[in-house]
Amino acid sequence: MQTKAFNELFPLFNTANPETLEWLLSVVVEHEYPAGRAVLMEDAWGNAVYFVVSGWVKVRRLSGDNVVTLAILGRGDFFGEMAILDESPRSTDVLALSDVKLLSVSAQRFIQTLFKDPQLHHRMLQLMVRRLRQSNIRLQRRHQPPAVKLVGTLVGLAENYGQPTEKGTEIYNFSYKDLADISDISADDTAKIMDKLDSKGWIKTEPENHTLCLINIKQLAHLAGRV
Numbered sequence: 001m002q003t004k005a006f007n008e009l010f011p012l013f014n015t016a017n018p019e020t021l022e023w024l025l026s027v028v029v030e031h032e033y034p035a036g037r038a039v040l041m042e043d044a045w046g047n048a049v050y051f052v053v054s055g056w057v058k059v060r061r062l063s064g065d066n067v068v069t070l071a072i073l074g075r076g077d078f079f080g081e082m083a084i085l086d087e088s089p090r091s092t093d094v095l096a097l098s099d100v101k102l103l104s105v106s107a108q109r110f111i112q113t114l115f116k117d118p119q120l121h122h123r124m125l126q127l128m129v130r131r132l133r134q135s136n137i138r139l140q141r142r143h144q145p146p147a148v149k150l151v152g153t154l155v156g157l158a159e160n161y162g163q164p165t166e167k168g169t170e171i172y173n174f175s176y177k178d179l180a181d182i183s184d185i186s187a188d189d190t191a192k193i194m195d196k197l198d199s200k201g202w203i204k205t206e207p208e209n210h211t212l213c214l215i216n217i218k219q220l221a222h223l224a225g226r227v
Contacts, residue, residue, distance in 0.1 A: 001025060001053075001103075009076050010051055012127060015119040027109050031102040039102065040094040045083040048104040052077050055100030056161075056172045061092050069181035072097070072174065074161030080104075081124065084111060098172055098210060138184065146185040147193050152224035153183040154203070158214050168215040173205050 003021040007013050013021060031050075033039050039057055040050065052075055059071040059079065070092065073079055079094060084107035105113070114121045134156075141149055154171070162169035180190040197203045202220055204213045214220055 009053065010078065011076060012051075012078060012123055013120065015123050017117050017119065020113060020117040020120055024105060024113060028103040028105055031104060033096040033100050033102070035096055035098050035100075037096045038093055039096050039100065040080065045080065045092070046086070046107060047080075048106050049078060049080045049084060049110045050094075051103045051105075052079075053101040053103060056097040056174075057094050057100055058097055058178060059092055059094050063091065069178045072157060072172075072178065072182060074157070074172070076161070081110075081128070097174070097178075142184055146183070146189040147196075148224055149183045149185055150179060150190060150193050151197070151220050153179060154212075154214060155217060155221050155224050158217055162214070162217075165213070167204070168213045169217050170211045170213050173207065173210050173212040 001009075003018060003025060006021055006025060007016070013024075028051075029048075031039075033055075052073055054075055056072060056074050057079070058069050059073070061068045061070050114124060141152065157171050157174075158169040162171045164170075176187050176190040176194065179194075180187045183190070194203070197220075198205070202214070202216050204215055205211070206213065
């Protein structure tokens with residue numbers, strides 16, 4: 001991958017020095033995983049930072065037989081950055097939802113890069129704060145109606161990772177369980193709300209392509225209280 005493409009794909013590196021990008025590209029390791037494969041096991045947290053080139057992954061919390069989806073990440077995002085600074089035991093893993101391509105940088109090299117490039121260091125802090133704010137917003141909305149929470153989740157995924165098409169904005173066709181977990185609602189409510197959105201013509205699933213199209217994202221954003 002060329003430095004320009006790398007910079008454009010990952011917002012984290014928008015302000016990084018060209019020398020930083022060239023060095024990172026010289027040390028990254030490429031990975032490809034099929035859908036359903038564990039990308040990062042709980043005992044591997046802290047070894048590297050991972051960048052999503054294409055596809056979708058989910059972060060799961062594991063507790064005995066109970067599995068809860070904590071987050072869904074797509075193209076241009078990254079994970080593992082907090083674990084390189086936190087050596088506490090992990091009870092989460094990362095699973096490929098679709099075929100996925102990743103780049104990884106070892107923890108030691110990534111920390112060295114942050115110290116060498118203050119702009120990158122600052123950008124990293126900005127994105128981590130944004131994630132914290134998003135988590136706080138989810139907590140603030142925990143008493144909102146299930147439909148508002150679910151639509152907010154769909155709009156957020158579309159805004160962060162969606163691909164604009166002539167039909168609307170496409171995202172992965174996530175399971176109702178995953179959507180329910182990250183929206184903090186029940187799977188039954190999720191199924192009912194998705195059916196209603198489909199009947200209104202606001203969303204359309206294409207199972208053969210594993211995609212979900214948000215046909216009227218402005219209307220959905222209004223419903224979620226995002227505009």
